[in-house]
Amino acid sequence: MRSKKIPVAWLQLRYQKARLIIALLGVVFAVVIVFIQLGIRDALFDSAVRLHQGLQGDCFLISPRSTALIAMESFPERRLSQSLAFPEVNYVAPIYLGFGQWKNPETKDYWRNIFVIGFDIRYQVVDFAGVEENINKLKIPNVVLFDRSSRAEFGPVVADFEQKGNVETEIGNRSSNRRVKVAGLFNLGTSFGSDGNLVTSHLNFLRIFSSRYKGLIDIGLIKLKPGYDVQEFTGKLKTFLPKDVKVLSKEQLIAFEKNYWQTSTAIGFIFNLGVGLGIVVGIVVVYQILYTNVSEHLPQYATLKAIGYQQRYLLSIVLQQALLIAILGYIPGFLISIIQYEFAKKATLLPIVMTIDRAAFVLIATVIMCFVSGATAVRKLKQADPADIF
DSSP, X not given: OOOOOOOHHHHHHHHSHHHHHHHHHHHHHHHHHHHHHHHHHHHHHHHHTHHHHHBOOSEEEEOTTOOSGGGOOOEETHHHHHGGGSTTEEEEEEEEEEEEEEEOTTTSSOEEEEEEEEEOTTSOOBOXXXXXXXXXXXXXXXXXXXETTSOGGGXXXXXXXXXXXXXXXEEEOSSXXXXXXXXXXXXOOOOSSOSOEEEEEHHHHHXXXXXXXXXXXXXXXXXXXXXXXXXXXXXXXXXXXXXXXXXXXXXXXXXXXXXXXHHSSHHHHHHHHHHHHHHHHHHHHHHHHXXXXXXXXXXXXXXXXXXXXXXXXXXXXXXXXXXXXXXXXXXXXXXXXXXXXXXXXXHHOOOOOOOHHHXXXXXXXXXXXXXXXXXXXXXXXXXXXXXXXX
């Protein structure tokens, strides 16, 4: 009859319940910190490129001096027109970007920067819910679409529009203010760079930003005919156009934006630092618990050595304890993080969601974290010499 193994690792952990709870709390704290930091960091990147992902083009032109969507430099629109010389091009469309000051229609005296997107409405430039069905309304002068996911500081625009079907206010710029009418709602979402968004025609954009020179644009969208290779066309266009514009595919445009937030700002570093600090805290707490546990049970470990158990078996007991602490601490930490994500999502309107990849990554990181603590604590087992104990 096969003998049943005694769960020594679990019995030792359970023997000191208070100590086990402290170890689990340390792991839970580390797991929640890592989840929150990674969630907000990834939400930063995801929100920063939502406009890019919704652009219905294959190739894009931007100024070499542009650094990010919120800091685009203009370039001559004729560069976009020159791309029409290629037979692969189906159509081109200029995109205008700028921050205007939105006047809260309720308080009348509260101004807040809002991101304004203007484009040639003859072509399908963006793919956001609410734009296509309201596109014809943008033919009317001084008409805009309001992002229903904008922050509440812009006023009860969504509620008023759904109730009355009409909202009027003002948008200010450096030179003047213009009265505009909200003719519809669309859905884009906030980001770290903008708290709210408007969509309008390029003609209405130039009316709002009257000081803008009409021959300059911020992004040039190029749509290719079906069947043509985007990478091949991008290479040809780079050699054809002067160096005062940068030619990017859609994937390169998205990578360009993410790279700015990741490397050119302190935000990415701060969140990565938070992840590292959370892991360090977890390692220290678990190490202290396992080290104390090993120290208190040295006579028992020495007894096991005396009756023939190898050092490898004793090490496995400590690593099993580390694995149990990792799993038991990860589960509540994971559940708490999901709740925190919902609170953060409602508070910031950022796309903070739990993903399978992130959950798996944090689980693996938690196990490694506890194994590092266990591997450090097992050095105490070398002192478990039966000759000294007995």
